[in-house]
Amino acid sequence: MLIDSHCHLDFSVFDGDRAQVLTRAITAGVAAYVVPATTAASFEKVLTLSRESIQVYAALGLHPYFMSEHDDEALTALRNALNNTPGVVAVGECGFDARLPDPQRQWQLFDAQLALAREFSLPVIVHCVRANDQVAKHLREACLPRGGIIHAFAGSEVQAERFLALGFVLGLGGSVTYSRAQKLRHVVSRLPDEGFILETDSPDMPLSGYQGQRNEPVRVKQVAEVVAELRATSVQHIGELTTANVRRVLQLNV
Known part of the structure; x- marks a missing residue:
């Protein structure tokens, strides 16, 4: 059994064939999907998907890529949703992206969401691009009760160890399938069994051989x-390990 721990099935690119996308994944042995929201406007669609399918689990957060959509009411909307919606498994997707403008506002939004995760005793799903050390510092200072997931990890072995020590697991997706990603592949080969999970980031982060195509949970x-x-192990063993890791971190009942 496999779990796609990070896929944006709510995105409009799936509106025409979402059921078929899920069917393909289920046929391949993918038994559950974690769908992180990215904006306050997307909360209801993500929650509806989770209500309609017991295989879909909702996370709610404000992604740094969509800063222009995070007005003053967005954090209030997030707090209200977390307070009034049972079954949300994490705060996220939240985080920091060094490629994007307005770093000060990004950090403020990230810290505010970490505070909500602490208040509601939820793990976080963290978007972290070219800022592993700084993100680790903010996570350490947040004193989170339940850790979470570093989405699309692409850092060094030392950075991996730092996140693991903070109670996080590392999301492995399309990047690890590229032969040129030798440093990441070396880190992956040395991670402890309890330290990683699998993801696709569908419809983004295509795997090697699928460049330019829509990614899917399958x-x-x-x-x-x-x-x-x-x-140097079996796919079955990786499935068992990563399923157990997602269950532990997000407290899934799958």
Whole structure:
């Protein structure tokens, strides 16, 4: 059994064939999907998907990529949603992206969401691009009760160890399937069994061989195959490990 721990099934690119996308994934052995919201406007669609399918789990957060959509009411909307919606498994997708403008506002929004995660005793799903050390510092200072997931991890072995020590697991997705990602592949080969999970970030982060195509949760199986090869083990074993890790971190009942 496999879990896609990070896929944006609410995005409009799936509106025409969402049921078929899920069917393809289920046929490949993908039993559950974590769908992180990115804006306050997306909360209801994400929650509706989770209500309509017991295999879909909702996380709610404000993604740094959409800063222009996070007005003064967005954090209030997030707090209200967390307070009034049972079954939300994490705060996220939240975080920091060094490629994007307005870093001060990004950090303020990230810290505010970490405070909500602490208040509601939820894990966080963290978007972190070219800022592993700084993000780790903010996470350490937040004193979160339940850790969470570093989405699309692409850092060094030292940075990986730092996140693991803070109670986080590392999301492995399309990046690990590229042969040129030698440093990441080396880190993946050395991670502890309890330290990683699988994801696709669908419809983004296409795997090697699928560049320019819409990503789908079915391809989490191919991520598992690459990780199994790097760790000299079976796909079944990787599925068992990562399913247990997602269950533990997000307290899923799958």
